[in-house]
Amino acid sequence: ExxxxxxxxxxxxxxxxxxxxxxxxxxxxxxxxxxxxRQVPGKGLEWVSLISWDGDSTYFADSVKGRFxxxxxxxxxxxxxxxxxxRSEDTALYxxxxxxxxxxxxxxxxxxxxxxxxxxx
Amino acid sequence: DIQMTQSPSSLSAFVGxxxxxxxxxxxxxxxxxxxxxxxxxxxxxxxxxxxxxxxSGVPSRFSGSGSGTDFTLTISSLQPEDFATYxxxxxxxxxxxxGPGTKVDI
Numbered sequence: 001e002x003x004x005x006x007x008x009x010x011x012x013x014x015x016x017x018x019x020x021x022x023x024x025x026x027x028x029x030x031x032x033x034x035x036x037x038r039q040v041p042g043k044g045l046e047w048v049s050l051i052s053w054d055g056d057s058t059y060f061a062d063s064v065k066g067r068f069x070x071x072x073x074x075x076x077x078x079x080x081x082x083x084x085x086x087r088s089e090d091t092a093l094y095x096x097x098x099x100x101x102x103x104x105x106x107x108x109x110x111x112x113x114x115x116x117x118x119x120x121x
Numbered sequence: 122d123i124q125m126t127q128s129p130s131s132l133s134a135f136v137g138x139x140x141x142x143x144x145x146x147x148x149x150x151x152x153x154x155x156x157x158x159x160x161x162x163x164x165x166x167x168x169x170x171x172x173x174x175x176x177s178g179v180p181s182r183f184s185g186s187g188s189g190t191d192f193t194l195t196i197s198s199l200q201p202e203d204f205a206t207y208x209x210x211x212x213x214x215x216x217x218x219x220g221p222g223t224k225v226d227i
Binding site for chain 1: 122153155157159164165166167170171176208210212213214215216217218219220221222
């Protein structure tokens with residue numbers, strides 16, 4: 001079964017750091033671009049970041065650029081999101097999503113269940 | 122950044138109705154347009170990719186059309202399980218952007 005399972009979401013103080021993880025299974029992980037997408041409860045979807053299949057290319061939303069880092073370990077079939085200098089507006093449910101192909105310009109065909117990040121003092 | 126708009130923001134419909142949702146991009150995105158369905162408490166689900174290609178396992182009552190800046194998602198005969206929020210998303214250029222969503226309810 002193709003599956004993505006996120007973890008690492010907690011309550012953190014403003015200015016703090018957090019690393020989210022996404023464990024992938026059921027597909028050849030290093031064939032695909034991977035993404036992080038977030039959603040404030042009750043609101044819409046916001047794309048956060050992507051990483052190419054080989055980890056050589058990364059892209060970020062302007063709202064997180066310079067604060068977040070995306071990485072992957074293909075040997076562990078895992079995706080990561082390092083979040084620094086967290087702000088209250090980063091509070092959201094964070095989804096890991098698989099690109100439908102190796103191209104970064106494609107849809108997201110598999111999503112995890114999400115992990116909740118709350119930034120609050 | 123490419124801005125995505127959707128209309129209507131919500132609609133009420135009956136089982137069996139034909140439903141059409143429109144998505145517009147602020148600049149041409151060719152056919153790099155995808156549609157997702159999200160039910161409360163669940164992750165989004167890919168329905169249509171590349172404007173008109175049906176994702177594997179998605180019922181054929183869902184269809185997509187359009188290119189350039191104007192796109193539509195059509196549900197030919199609304200079923201009870203189709204009541205959800207629908208989002209369009211452009212994958213033409215980063216930052217990838219989603220529309221604000223269209224909530225379909227009874």
